Amino acid sequence: MALTASCPSCGAPVVFQSASSILAVCEYCQSTLVRHDQALEDIGKMAALVEDRSPLQLGAEGSYKGVHFALIGRIQIKYGQGTWNEWHLLFDDMRTGWLSEAGGEYVLTFARYVEDRLPELSELKVGQRFVLASQAWSVSNIEQAECIAGQGELPFKVGAGYPVVTVDLRNSANFATLDYSETPPLFFVGEAVEFKSLRMTNLRDGMAIPTATVAAQVFRCPSCGAPLQARSKDILAVGCATCGAVIDTADPNHRVLTAALGMRDEKYTPRIPLGSKGTLEGKPVEVIGFLVKQSKSDGIAYDWREYLLAGENGTYRWLTEYNGHWNIVDVLSRPPTSSGITELDNVRFGDQSFRHFATTPVAEVIQVAGEFTWRVRRGETCRVLDYVAPPLMLSRESTDSEQNWSLGTYVAPEVIAEAFKLSGRMIAPIGVYANQPNPWQETNRRVFKLFWKLALAAIVLQVFFTYIAGGRTLLRQDVVLSPQMEEASVVTREFEVRGKPRKIVVRNSTSLDNNWIGLDLMLVNKASGQAWPVTREIAYYYGRDGGESWSEGSRDDEVVFLNIPPGTYYLTVDPDIAPEKPVPVRDTIEVRSGGAGWSNFVMVMIFLSIFPVFTLMRRAAFETGRWAESDHAPVSSGDSSEEDD
Numbered sequence: 017m018a019l020t021a022s023c024p025s026c027g028a029p030v031v032f033q034s035a036s037s038i039l040a041v042c043e044y045c046q047s048t049l050v051r052h053d054q055a056l057e058d059i060g061k062m063a064a065l066v067e068d069r070s071p072l073q074l075g076a077e078g079s080y081k082g083v084h085f086a087l088i089g090r091i092q093i094k095y096g097q098g099t100w101n102e103w104h105l106l107f108d109d110m111r112t113g114w115l116s117e118a119g120g121e122y123v124l125t126f127a128r129y130v131e132d133r134l135p136e137l138s139e140l141k142v143g144q145r146f147v148l149a150s151q152a153w154s155v156s157n158i159e160q161a162e163c164i165a166g167q168g169e170l171p172f173k174v175g176a177g178y179p180v181v182t183v184d185l186r187n188s189a190n191f192a193t194l195d196y197s198e199t200p201p202l203f204f205v206g207e208a209v210e211f212k213s214l215r216m217t218n219l220r221d222g223m224a225i226p227t228a229t230v231a232a233q234v235f236r237c238p239s240c241g242a243p244l245q246a247r248s249k250d251i252l253a254v255g256c257a258t259c260g261a262v263i264d265t266a267d268p269n270h271r272v273l274t275a276a277l278g279m280r281d282e283k284y285t286p287r288i289p290l291g292s293k294g295t296l297e298g299k300p301v302e303v304i305g306f307l308v309k310q311s312k313s314d315g316i317a318y319d320w321r322e323y324l325l326a327g328e329n330g331t332y333r334w335l336t337e338y339n340g341h342w343n344i345v346d347v348l349s350r351p352p353t354s355s356g357i358t359e360l361d362n363v364r365f366g367d368q369s370f371r372h373f374a375t376t377p378v379a380e381v382i383q384v385a386g387e388f389t390w391r392v393r394r395g396e397t398c399r400v401l402d403y404v405a406p407p408l409m410l411s412r413e414s415t416d417s418e419q420n421w422s423l424g425t426y427v428a429p430e431v432i433a434e435a436f437k438l439s440g441r442m443i444a445p446i447g448v449y450a451n452q453p454n455p456w457q458e459t460n461r462r463v464f465k466l467f468w469k470l471a472l473a474a475i476v477l478q479v480f481f482t483y484i485a486g487g488r489t490l491l492r493q494d495v496v497l498s499p500q501m502e503e504a505s506v507v508t509r510e511f512e513v514r515g516k517p518r519k520i521v522v523r524n525s526t527s528l529d530n531n532w533i534g535l536d537l538m539l540v541n542k543a544s545g546q547a548w549p550v551t552r553e554i555a556y557y558y559g560r561d562g563g564e565s566w567s568e569g570s571r572d573d574e575v576v577f578l579n580i581p582p583g584t585y586y587l588t589v590d591p592d593i594a595p596e597k598p599v600p601v602r603d604t605i606e607v608r609s610g611g612a613g614w615s616n617f618v619m620v621m622i623f624l625s626i627f628p629v630f631t632l633m634r635r636a637a638f639e640t641g642r643w644a645e646s647d648h649a650p651v652s653s654g655d656s657s658e659e660d661d
Contacts, residue, residue, distance in 0.1 A: 023047060033088050034106045037169035040089075043074075048166075048175055063176035065092055065165045069330050070101055070117055071211075071219045074168045078214040080124060084108045087115070089168035093180050095161035099252075104170055112171065114204065115214075117330075121349055122214070123191050125206030134203065137196050140183055142419045148185070149205070153192060154351055156419045157184035172198070186351045208349030211329050237261060239276045246387055247304070247326075253391045255306070255384030257290060262384045262394060274384065274394040283383070284308045287337065287442065288323055290386045294436035296344065301325040301333065303436075305386035311376045311400075324388060332389070335432070336424065340442070341449035342432050343409065343424035351421045352403075352410055360647075363403050363410060365423065370403035370410050373450045373646045379413075402450060409451035426451045448641040456635035460628070467628045471621065478617045490520075491607035497533065497591040498600040505590040510542060511607055513582050519610035520577040522587065527602040528556040528571045534592035539577050542584040548577050576610065 019032040025047040030040050038051045041062045048062045076087045089104030100118035107113065116123040130149045137158075144155045163178035178197070185192040195202040233246040239261035244254050246265040253273060255262045260277030263270050277283060286306045293302045305324030310317055320338040327333055334345035352365035360372045380397045403410040407426040412419065426449065429442040445452075490511040497506065513520065522537065532555035539548040552575060558567035593601060643649055 019051075021051075023049060032169055033086075034112055034169055034171075035110075036112055036171045037089070037104075039170045039173055041167045041170075043167070050173060062167070063165045065090075065167060066099060068092075068099065068101070071329060072101070072103060072115075072117065072216070073218070073220045076216055076218045078216040080107075080113075080209070080214060083111075085113070087168075089170045090166060091163055091170065091174060092165040093161050094164045095159050095180075099164070104168065106169075113206070121208065121347070122211055123206060123208050123349070124214075125191065125193060125204035128203050128205045130203055134194065134201050137181065137183070137201075140194075142414055142417060148192075149203070151187060151190065153185040153187055154419075155183060156186045156351065157182075158417045159184070160417075188350055188353045191349065233265060235263075235265075235270055237263065238270050238272055239263075251387045251389060253384070253388045253393075255386055255388070255392070257306075257385040260383060260385070260394070262392065264391060273391060277383070281382075284319070284321065286321065286323065286385065288335070288432070288436055288438065292436045292438075296325070296333070296435045299327055301327050303335075303386070305388045306384075307381055307392070308383035309379050310382045311379050319382070324386065334422070338449065339447060340429060340445035341452060342427050342429060343451070344427055345411075345422050345424040348421040348423055351412075359401055365410055368405045368408065370405045370408070372648070373402045373404045373409075375647060376400040376402075404451045406451045407453045424451065426453060447645070448638060450642065450646070452642065454635055454638045454642075456631055456638055460631040460635045463631045464628045467624055470624050474617060474620050474624070478614070488609045489606065490609055491587075491605065493605050495589065495603050495605060496600050497589070497593065497603055499593050499598040501591070505536075505588045508587040508589070508605060508607075510584050510586045512584055513580055513609065515582060517579045517581045520580045520585075521574060521608045521610050522577070523572065523574045523606045523608070524552070524554065525572045525604040525606070526554055526556075528554060530557050530559075531555070531597045531599070531601070532569075532594045533601050535573075536588075536590035536592070537575065538588045538590075539580070540586055540588060541581075542586060544583070548580070550575050550577075 021030050021032075022028070023030050023042040023045065026042065026045040028042055028044040030042055030049060032040060032051060040049050040051070041047070042049060046062050046064070072087060074087055074090065078085055085105045085107045087103050088106045091102040091104075093100055093102060100116065103115040103117065105113040105115055105124075111126065113124060113126045116125070128149070132148055134148070135146065140155050140158060142155050142158060146153060159180070159182050161180040161182070163174050163180055164176055166174055181196040183194040183196070185194065190205055190207055192206070193204045195204065233251075235244055235246075236242065237244050237256040237259060240256060240259035242256055242258035244256060244263065246254050252264065252266050253262055254265055256276070260274075260281070260283065261272055262274035264273050286303075288303050290303055290306060293300065295301070302325065303323050304326045307322040307324070308319055309322065310319045312318070318338075320336060323335040323337075325333045325335060332347075334347075336343045336345055348365075352363040352370070354361050354363045359375065362372065363370050377399055378397050379400045381392065381394050384392055384394055398413045398415050401412045409424040409426070411422050411424060413422070414420075429445065433439070433442045490513065491508060493508050495506050495508075520539065522539070524535065526533065532553065535552045535554065537550050537552065541547070552573050554571065554573045555569040556567070556571045557569055558565070560566070587605065587607070589603070589605070591601070593599075640650060
């Protein structure tokens with residue numbers, strides 16, 4: 017049941033909707049009121065909220081997992097990179113929760129009691145893994161912040177300057193926070209949510225697309241005098257595109273965070289001008305910030321460009337470019353899972369496995385231009401790990417206090433040019449990029465698919481012409497070849513050869529038993545008398561030696577006559593039986609018309625295999641080029657020999 021009391025400062029009604037709320041900020045006089053049963057204590061004025069682009073406000077309503085809630089309180093927190101909001105929620109089932117809002121990312125959490133010992137703040141570091149409440153967690157962020165303002169109902173005393181010490185934990189399914197502002201620390205568990213999934217109503221007027229309604233802050237660069245602007249209060253740093261200085265926009269005197277570029281400092285021109293508006297993946301975006309980062313390896317500097325894009329509902333995305341290669345990048349609310357315990361192990365995200373590509377120990381910001389939601393400084397550094405599953409790339413950026421994961425998707429330069437209506441600003445990609453799709457992958461797949469279809473067709477045709485269409489028995493006759501034969505030779509029955517000239521196969525299947533026989537065969541055309549003679553010797557021996565069986569030779573023989581024209585034919589067989597064993601030999605003579613030869617089939621298969629082999633080699637060459645730029649570059653034989661020496 018709601019409690020209504022009068023503000024001791026101005027007399028206005030103050031409503032406590034939640035029984036767990038002990039503090040409220042009077043919406044009329046901004047007095048901070050502490051609840052003591054039915055009485056209210058005024059403990060001073062609450063600082064005014066910093067204007068931001070949030071579409072939320074007190075009284076806004078939504079639903080989570082089918083349960084309706086309302087926003088009843090708010091804390092605005094300031095940290096090194098900007099501000100974020102913590103909205104106090106009251107559900108219809110009387111539960112309370114928190115909706116964190118930072119940089120277009122929304123996380124909904126609930127307080128949770130655990131019997132486990134909570135780790136001390138000093139025991140934790142970014143990237144550390146441990147088990148809490150039967151779940152494995154990874155430390156993603158350690159933040160020393162302070163409350164700068166509040167409004168509405170809150171479950172604890174808070175005021176301007178109130179310290180906020182939090183440790184963010186993440187796993188593949190949940191988000192958690194350890195709040196060390198209280199003793200003992202508080203444990204909150206929840207998940208990242210999409211704004212639209214909350215089905216919010218009663219939002220701030222005109223804030224569906226925040227960039228359209230927020231007035232810009234216009235000022236001059238304190239270093240060079242160039243005109244600058246910050247579109248809203250949540251823009252905490254602006255880089256001067258003229259001189260390169262970085263200015264703190266939250267400071268009323270526009271303090272210089274980083275001095276202007278020197279005469280010898282290289283100045284980079286963005287390929288997409290600041291302020292450019294376009295449509296990316298069907299959603300409107302505007303380029304508001306431009307960074308240049310640099311890493312060095314073996315004395316060689318590698319530079320890449322990053323563009324901050326402002327989207328709808330306070331969302332942000334990134335575009336990155338290196339040597340003409342582009343990626344659309346989104347910050348992940350949930351970290352991927354690792355298959356091992358080292359940074360070189362593969363990681364999984366969704367249903368894909370990502371392979372470690374490269375580790376950049378130091379990535380340094382060397383140029384800043386445009387607007388940013390944190391106090392970016394030239395010279396700040398981070399450690400970067402990249403994992404690839406083309407066309408995707410997972411990247412982990414970490415500092416001593418923070419760790420973030422992002423997912424990049426490779427896009428062609430012409431897609432970026434079309435999105436922002438650019439002309440003449442795109443350079444052709446140089447080399448092979450880490451997550452660039454292999455252009456020969458799909459071609460190789462299609463070529464192999466076609467190859468197997470054609471190969472199967474060739475095999476079917478070869479079998480048909482060899483054994484079905486062309487292979488026909490013309491004669492089968494049993495004869496006895498004896499040393500006491502009255503005639504010198506055996507003459508077979510006649511048979512017909514029809515159609516075009518073809519090969520004729522004559523097979524002799526004998527009853528040789530540890531013996532040999534010589535055969536003088538002659539294929540004779542009955543009409544013309546043309547003959548094709550051939551001499552063969554058949555031998556077959558077998559026995560046992562040392563308890564083991566052995567055999568050599570064969571009882572059968574086959575001879576081929578090529579290009580035999582059509583006509584009527586017969587065979588003559590003149591035997592020569594071994595004199596040392598003059599016994600009769602049974603011989604089954606079989607004459608067949610041969611089908612297509614195998615030489616043409618072999619040539620066809622060789623020709624067909626050229627194309628898949630070519631695409632396979634090109635695909636492999638592309639992958640070699642990709643991994644040559646990684647920490648896992650293939651080692652050449654020359655390199656191996658040098659190491660061995």
